[in-house]
Amino acid sequence: MTARIWLFLAVAGSLPAQVSFDRILNANREPQNWLTYSGTTLSQRHSLLTQITPENVKNLELQWVLQSRSLEKYEATSIVADGILYTVQAPNDVMALDAATGRVYWTYSYTPEKDARPCCGRINRGVAILGDTLFMGTIDAHLVAIDARNGKLIWNTQVARAGSGYALTHAPLVIKDKVIVGTAGGEFGIRGFIAAYDAKTGKELWRFHNIPEPGEPGHETWAGDSWKTGGGSVWVTGSYDPDLNLTYWGIGNPGPDWNGDNRKGDNLYTDSVVALDADTGKLKWHFQFSPHDEFDYDSVQIPVLVDMEWQGRTRKVMLWANRNGYFYVLDRSDGRFLLGKPFVKVTWATGLDEAGRPMKAPTAATTADGVLIYPGNQGGTNWYNSSYSPRTGLFYIPSWVEYNTVYFKIPAEYNEGRNFGGGVLRPNVGQRRPTMNRLEENEGYGAVRAVDPKTGQMKWEFKMSDVTDAGVLTTASDVLFTGGREGYFFAIDARNGQLLWKATVGGQVQSGPMTYSVNGRQYVAVAAGNSLFSFALRQ
Amino acid sequence: MRAFPFVIFFLAAGTLPAQHGYTLADIEAGGRLYRMTCSVCHGPDGDFIPGIDFGHGRFRRATDDESIESIIIKGIPNTGMPSNDVTEQQAEQIVAYLRSLPAAGKAMTSGGNAARGKAVFEGKGGCRNCHRVKGVGSRMAPDLTDIGVLRRVAELEQSIVDPDAEILPENRFVKVVTKDGTEVTGRLLNIDTLTLQMMDSQEKLRFFEKANLREYSLVKKSPMPSFKGRLTAEELADLVSYLVSLKGI
Incomplete structure (x- = not known):
């Protein structure tokens, strides 16, 4: 091929450009793409695309549907690079689609080991891209690299042993030349970790122990040998601040989940956020939201990184709506606690002290006879993403309101690869529900709650009848997209919470919407049920 | 409330016939395994997964004990049911425990006469004015064609003498008032953020x-x-026996 033809192709843009890390870092310069799980490494889930507005959103119409050949929940957020959309058909089939038409270029099918045992469905939340390579974690705890052009396997690295309960379910995070993942399996007595792999070879480069071993700081927060089965899983993607070169990850519950008798102590770094040096994996700081947790309050939320005016000066903060029911603002350079307010009803704690440590209520422990706690086991929010809009200055939280669980403690005995929960639950709302929704408001409901991060006060609420497992997307034209369990896909005015538009997608939305643009036309995509839908304005 | 003279009816009343004789030790061991392995997803009473209710002997795919054991060990591909690292003996113990659940409740009978109970249901009780069995009766109240599979004796008795004690979400009624002041009351079929569906008193499906x-x-x-005081104790026992006998089409 001559240089002239190459030049022509490059100009015509018909060859997808490589996705360098510089492009990922500056993803907001090319808002037509969605280059990493949360849109940018700051994870605000806020797009700068503005073609769809509060005024014209009523003209959205369906452009295409991808019906997956899987009956599992579709939890993946797609990424888009130069007109190609990459998504995951559960459990672990990577697909490349034309982003404008939904036509499939190729499918890479991965067959997990038969002893894979993810706790909560054979699901996957997405892929990462660097150069011409896609990266996916698998439910049998492997990390695979796939050629983005033809869907062929490049390397396959075992991260942990599936038979022991380890799994990878979240989208990897690419930082520089590394691919970072954490291990799921918090219900199986794993010992979770976060590790970085060479993007070219799959070789492990560093590993951070979410549960410190003897000799490591924090080990003293575990009684006896309880650290060996301490849990501390990771199952959503972390964030990255290039100025500080820190990567932030939320860590899950201690094991056993609901019986803390044999793991006396704070149980670091469970239910915490850790800030790691992205080059070495060394811990820079940590903040523990729920010390010695017995209510399954995984801090498995996506750290949302914002530079904002804070008491007279610009400060690098981290916004965090936690499963434990509190909304937090932390200084992300040193982990200092700046603000914490409940965003839903909380009974397990009476408040937070000056350092942000919860003051536990006298009844805040599981018992054999059962204890009623707000928020319940699924939390005030959970893994599905929040969003921050720099335009409105508001933080948008998918919330479970007035939601509780009765927790019963039972003995927990560790057996490798087996459930290590130590409790049974009687949920009021959320799990034990009729197929169709026939509940009253006082039985709990779902909502998007818009919170002013400077005060923790709620500015508005968009109520749903049922609870929600859908993430939130905001755009620079003040449109907020979300869904819920009822099978609606909503467009809401990000300024005031008014419903602008809805579509019936015929299945539960259990992922975060994302948006992209092809040839100047903005699309918004969301997974619901077992399918992926893409909408654009009527032409 | 007058207590019924309960007698044990053994497992023949379950929806799946039991095929093994299980010891109490098996059941206890199975209960421990169940709480450790199964209850997170299936719930303490085995009724968290739609369509499955171990406490009432209700399975979605299994046809006999061996197939339940196989599912426990191997899981069900492409579903949330994982394989489990248990031995065949442990799987048998879990099955023993699952089999014991309905025996502890539903499989007890009031000792009444089902044939006489049918007469009460269709005659004095007037039950068909609201309920339906095998295509006969009103659709307003729950269809009872398979109620003997779904509810335990004590639950059935309670529903008859104290209907307000427990109203399942799927059996709720709703009253709406339209903007022109029209009131419509009916059986709630679905409610979401924006709409509401019901069956009205004329058995018409309505959307609002x-x-x-x-x-x-x-x-x-x-x-x-x-029906407290409206039926004799004997009639009540007969009626419950009839309801327990309703096992579907």
Whole structure:
């Protein structure tokens, strides 16, 4: 091929450009793409695309549907690079689609080991891209690299042993030349970790122990040998601040989940956020939201990184709506606690002290006879993403309101690869529900709650009848997209919470919407049920 | 409330015939394994997964003990049911425990006569004015064609003498008032953020946009009258026996 033809192709843009890390870092310069799980490494889930507005959103119409050949929940957020959309058909089939038409270029099918045992469905939340390579974690705890052009396997690295309960379910995070993942399996007595792999070879480069071993700081927060089965899983993607070169990850519950008798102590770094040096994996700081947790309050939320005016000066903060029911603002350079307010009803704690440590209520422990706690086991929010809009200055939280669980403690005995929960639950709302929704408001409901991060006060609420497992997307034209369990896909005015538009997608939305643009036309995509839908304005 | 003279009816009343004789030790060991392995997803009473209710002997795919054991060990591909690292003996113990659940409740009978109970149901009780069995009767109240599979004896008795004690979400009634002041009450079929669906008293399926309603509210009390004192103890026992005998088409 001559240089002239190459030049022509490059100009015509018909060859997808490589996705360098510089492009990922500056993803907001090319808002037509969605280059990493949360849109940018700051994870605000806020797009700068503005073609769809509060005024014209009523003209959205369906452009295409991808019906997956899987009956599992579709939890993946797609990424888009130069007109190609990459998504995951559960459990672990990577697909490349034309982003404008939904036509499939190729499918890479991965067959997990038969002893894979993810706790909560054979699901996957997405892929990462660097150069011409896609990266996916698998439910049998492997990390695979796939050629983005033809869907062929490049390397396959075992991260942990599936038979022991380890799994990878979240989208990897690419930082520089590394691919970072954490291990799921918090219900199986794993010992979770976060590790970085060479993007070219799959070789492990560093590993951070979410549960410190003897000799490591924090080990003293575990009684006896309880650290060996301490849990501390990771199952959503972390964030990255290039100025500080820190990567932030939320860590899950201690094991056993609901019986803390044999793991006396704070149980670091469970239910915490850790800030790691992205080059070495060394811990820079940590903040523990729920010390010695017995209510399954995984801090498995996506750290949302914002530079904002804070008491007279610009400060690098981290916004965090936690499963434990509190909304937090932390200084992300040193982990200092700046603000914490409940965003839903909380009974397990009476408040937070000056350092942000919860003051536990006298009844805040599981018992054999059962204890009623707000928020319940699924939390005030959970893994599905929040969003921050720099335009409105508001933080948008998918919330479970007035939601509780009765927790019963039972003995927990560790057996490798087996459930290590130590409790049974009687949920009021959320799990034990009729197929169709026939509940009253006082039985709990779902909502998007818009919170002013400077005060923790709620500015508005968009109520749903049922609870929600859908993430939130905001755009620079003040449109907020979300869904819920009822099978609606909503467009809401990000300024005031008014419903602008809805579509019936015929299945539960259990992922975060994302948006992209092809040839100047903005699309918004969301997974619901077992399918992926893409909408654009009527032409 | 007068207690029924309960007698154990053994497992023949279960929806799946038991095929093994299980010891109490098996059941206890199976219970421990169940709580450790199964209850997170299936719940303490085995009824968290739609369509499955171990406490009432209700399985979705299994046909016999061996197939349940196989599912416990191997899981069900492409579903949330994982394989489990248990031995065959442990799987058998879990099955023993699952089999014991309905035996502890549903499989007890009031000792009444089902044939006489059918006569009460269709005659004095007037039950068909609201309920339906095998295609006969009203659709307003729950269809009872397979109620003997779904509810335990004690639950059935309670529903008859004290209908307000427990109203399952799927049996709720709703009253709406449209903007022109029309009131419509019916059996709630679905409610979501924007709409509401019901079956009205004429058994018509009705759809309402919440935005077009002046108000709507769930009816707190069951529309079913209490039969306490309206049936003799013998009639009540007969009626419950009849309901227990209803195992579907």
